[in-house]
Amino acid sequence: MSELQFVVRETIDEAPFVKAIVLDSADGAPLPAFAPGSHVRVTLPQGGDRPYSLVDLPAYRAPAxxxxxxxxxxxxxxxxxxxxxxxxxxxxxxxRPIDNFPLHEGARPALLFAGGIGITPILSMASALAAASRPFRLHYAGRGRGHLAFTGPLSEICGEALSIHYDDEPATRLDIGAALSHAPADAEIYVCGPAGMIDAVKAAAAAKGFAPERVRFELFTPAPTGADTAFEVEVRSSGLVVAVAPGQSIIDALETAGVEVVYDCRRGDCGICQCGVLEGIPDHRDVVLSDAERASNRVMQICVSRARSPRLVLDL
Known part of the structure; x- marks a missing residue:
C-alpha cells in the first residue's frame, strides 16, 4: 500500500486533541497533486493503515x-x-492521494458543513473554491470555543464566507434548516462530520427540495452501532466459513482468514467495500445505502455493518 515516504517537519496543536502533522517528501521530490476532499492512507507501525484527509493550508503549499x-x-x-x-x-x-469525496466542477455555488475534525477535507474544498473565485459558504460547528481546529487559516481562506457555530452557545448554534434556506437553489451541498450531522443535513436538504445526489458527504466518526454479537460469514465463491467475533469487523475477519477484500474508509461512508448478500439479514450501520437498499438486505458495507442472523452468505 505504501507508495510515498515522508519525514515529519513539525506537528501543530490546533485544538484540544487535534494536531496538524506537516510532512515533507523524504527525498525532496515533488509530491502528487491532490484534489480537494482527498485523503491518504497512513501505514501504522503495528500493521494496517488509516485514512487521513489532506489539508490545504496556505502556509504549507510547497510541492514537496x-x-x-x-x-x-x-x-x-x-x-x-x-x-x-x-x-x-x-x-x-x-x-498516494485518494479522492472519494470530490468537489464538483463548474461555477455552481457550494454550501459546506463541517463538524469537529470533519473540517479537514472541507477546508481544502473551501481553499479551492476561494482560489477559483467560486461562490460558497462554510458552516463549521463544534462543542465550544477553543475546541475548533484550523480557525485561523479558515478565516484567511474564507473571509466573510465562514460561519462558526458553538453547540454550547444558543446564539451561535448551527441551524441547518436556516443555512439551507439561504442557499442558492442550484447549490451543491457537502458535509463532513459525525453521522448525526450528516443525517440532519440530508434530511433538511430533502425537506428543502434538494435532490439526494446534490448532498455529498464523508463520515468522520463511526456510525452509531448496536450490540455486537458473534456470527459467521460464508464466502459463496469458495464455501469458506469465517467466524466474526464481537468487536471484530467482517473485513478484519476475512483478511485474517486470507480473503482479499477491497475497501478504503472503514467508516461506512465511501461504499467501496459494498458486497452482495445472498443469504442472511445484515445489521446495517453505514450512511451510504438508501432506505430501499437497506430494506432489501441484498447489499451491505462490510467495514462497519454486522449480522442480525447467525450467518451471512456474501457474494465474494
Missing part, C-alpha cells in the same frame, strides 16, 4: 509538503495515538 489533520481518539484502534506520537524527524509512509 503535505499536511494531515488528526484527532486523538483514546478509545480508538491505535491510528490516532500513532499520529499524535509523531515528532519532527520521524518517518511516515502513506498511499
Amino acid at each position: 509538503t503535505y499536511v494531515l489533520g488528526a484527532r486523538l481518539e483514546p478509545d480508538g484502534s491505535g491510528g490516532s495515538r500513532y499520529m499524535h506520537s509523531l515528532k519532527a524527524g520521524d518517518r511516515v509512509a502513506t498511499s
